[in-house]
Amino acid sequence: MMLQIQETKRTRQISLVNKVGEVVQKVCRTCQHVKLIEDFPKYTQGYTRADCESCHRDAQRAYIRANKDKRTTYKQNERARVLGLPDTFSEGDYKRLKEVAESRCMISGEVANLQCDHVQALSKGWLGSTAGNIILVSEKVNQAKRDMSLFEFIKSERSNGLINEEQLYKTLRFLAQVNEMSLTQYINFLKDSEEIAIQNKKYWEVE
Secondary structure, eight states: EOOOOOOOOSSSEEEEEOOSSSSEEEOOOTTTOOEEEEGGBOTTTTTTTTHHHHHHHHHHHHHHHHHHHHHHHHHHHHHHHHTOOOOOOOHHHHHHHHHTTTTTTTTTOOOOOEEEEHHHHHHHHSSBGGGEEEEEEEHHHHHHHTTTOOOHHHEEEEGOOOOOOOHHHHHHHHHHHHTTTOOOHHHHHHHHHHHHHHHHHHHHHOO
């Protein structure tokens, strides 16, 4: 066995190499512990990473936490993009939503872990993922609303016990502001958008 210093563009690590030149142990870049080569995850190309499994997993978790908002907005935009719909929902838009929601569902007012939901569902094929078409709701509300528009949901039996009128009014006012409209204009805009979505669907069904 012999010690060997391996260098790449990013790292410089001490490894223990056997007589046939195989690395059997090396020092983790992060925790600085000597570990068996089997304790280091591999890249898809086949060579081992500089961090051991434990440190690599911790780094991944930290990255996910640090980039959670970015991942959320990317996911919502990707869903719209696949359908050929507007996809301009930004990280700033999402942070603003969270500030307005204050950990409360924007329909029921319940304190809960919140999920993104489209005011007009993407399946309607019209408004897409934009600041004026996304709110934060509880999982319970999201599951009940599913592919309905907000107004469809309000009128349906699925919404029974899930709507707080004060919270809903606050949400509609916020959305009107985001869309640079008065509350009346925004409500009419949603109604018109719903009608357009219905007509658009009928057109493609005929085609």
